[in-house]
Amino acid sequence: MMPSARFADLEGASVLITGGGSGIGAALTEGFARQGAKVAFIDIADGPSLALADRIEKELGRRPLYLKTDIRDVEALRASAARAAEAHGDVTVLVNNAALDDRHAVEDVTVEFWDNNQAVNLRPHFFSAQAVAPGMKRAGGGSIINFTSTSFLINHPDMPAYTAAKAGIVGLTKGLAGKLGADDIRVNAIAPGWVITERQKQLWVTEQALAAHVAKQCIKQVMQPEDVVGTVLFLASDASRMLTAQMLIVDGGFL
Incomplete structure (x- = not known):
């Protein structure tokens, strides 16, 4: 369920979201x-992104702008950010959501795998902000x-390159907040717990694992992508005007 709260200052705001075509995005x-x-x-x-844009346009009468981009290509990322600004005015809300949480064993990681992982999970956060x-x-x-993740806080054993990137995002967030705050640019991180997207269902969710995870949450409900939206809207709006350099955990109380 989408949050019921309305943030008046977000109406008409120019928003750019990475990884916005599926899942939490x-x-x-x-x-x-x-x-x-x-x-x-x-x-x-293309498939899910265009379907999403079509559905939102049909339901709301306004179409989000889909920018096909490989975020590992920094020049392409910069070009897409420029296109968003040309279409909607200077971007005033950036959500760095894109990630790839492939599992990997320590002994199997190559230099190429490591570099590609960071090129998806950490590097674009800086260059899109830039x-x-x-x-x-x-x-x-x-x-x-x-977007960071609670995965690095729970010592997740199956994706060390990913958890390294997610921990790095917290440091990046704090560094950017310190630098950009003088220009009234706030920079925060959000750390979701186990959000059950279609990708999670296809690759890793089992009934037993999910039940065990939810049992450790304070709120005994399965987290859905929509459960993260309200926190992001709050961080984007002037309701959080003096909140910066923070990491907010949204995990149903697992931690």
Whole structure:
């Protein structure tokens, strides 16, 4: 269920979301569109991205701008950020959501695998922020929201390159917050717990594993992509005007 809260300052805001075509990202694209924001989203998969844009346009009468981009290509990422600004005005909300949580054994990791993993899971967070920061300064401020994960906090054993990137995002968040705060640009991180997307269902969810995880949560409900949206909207809005350099954990109380 999408959050019921409305944030008046998000209506008409120029929002850019990476990985916005599926999973949590798709819920974010829809959530901002329902706030009346002008949404552009980056993804690499045409099928789900175009279907999402079609559905939102049909339901809300406004179409999010889909920007097909391989976020490992920094120049392409910069170009897409520029296209979002050209279409909707200077980006004032950036959500760095894109990630790839492939499992991998320590003994199997090569230099090439490591570098590709960081090129998806950490490097784009910096360069997308770099791309939109000048526009945020012109606009008088903005909000950057970086997705990390609780995986590095629970010592997840099956994806060390991924957890290294997710821990790095927290450091990046704090460094950018310190640098950009003088221009009224807030930078925060959100750390979701186990959110059951279609990808999770296809690859890793078993009835037993999910039940055991939910049993450790304070709130005994399965987390859905929509459960993360409200926190991101709050961080994007002026309701969190003095909140920066923070990591908010949204995990149903697992930790």
